[in-house]
Amino acid sequence: MLPWTLIDTAKVPGGGDELRLKRRGSEFSIMLGTNELMNSRLSGSEEALARLSIDKIRDRRRPVILIGGLGMGFTLRAALAELPQDARVVVAELVPAVIRWAKNEMAEVFHGCLEDPRVTIVEADVGELIRREKAAYDAILLDVDNGPEALTREENDRIYDTGGLGAAKAALKPGGVLSVWSSAPDSRFTRRMQSAGFAVEENPTRASTKGRGAKHMIWLASKRTG
Template structure:
């Protein structure tokens, strides 16, 4: 069997931590240098697809929709959001690591169908929390797939995004009847409570990493 080979590296701003892009035949993996396991794999994207589908499906019949994807990753959530929305929608994708955007414009992009090339996509390089603070009432849906969920692995600053204050910022960035969708690698009852304390109606959905019905069980919160 072929082995994974490193084909790209990218530094996480402000952390001194390195992400690595690996390839084995037509399979890609993103990992943190020096850490066990992997963050993402192109063969295991069922829950990333579900994040985009669940958040954007209710918006399918609306015109002038504007949504935010926090964390580009391998592009699967972005692709699912674009597939669910109309031709006049705008999908803003916020990505902290410029190298991840470059990977998605290069060989990695084929796995998700090169969603960055869709004319409805706009890339915002930088911290998604800063973008949210700058755009109150700016989005019909916000999809957060940053780090490993509410219990982050790669950036301590991501804790602020999932704190009560950070979640209130996301709430303020939603338009009326908007939805906040949050991906996580696992359950987090304290996070559910945090959302409910903001007065949000919360649905917690279990999704599988690999379709149909296979792979690890991940969580998506839908808060409206």
């Protein structure tokens, strides 16, 4: 078996450990300490995050989507495949190196999706973008950190706490959907979303597109109208 090669490292703003980009043949991995945050062979749950979300807003004209976390682009690519040509997709990525890797070392993984005219990449904290918008988005897709239980930086907890959920609700258009990816279920987070006034669905999803591997969780939280 081919050995892993370290390609680059990057500090997470406000975080502790550094991110490490590794490659083995055509396979890429992004690590934080001993934890693998993502792998180019495992895209199933990230793609499901996009598909399940777009299904909720499929009848909307000129939909505006906010994706928190660029990662390896799996959610972005899946969203573009489902969205109409008049859609607009804003991707917020906090770590500058992740954007650089997407355009250079991992360009083959992204398949040119960053050049899609519907896409705008913003180097920013997605929580900040959410807090400054009102009724701006048809869907907000969050694949930030490890889910509601922050791993890379403590500040990410603010996205998923009561105040963060309230801000996301305000940033959504009526009937819009907040979708959250997590590495594991979290019943407390489900209740927190319900307390924030969302209608919540839990969707356990396998990490692999072949229906194998670890089981992740995707929450679909719809903003009630009226």
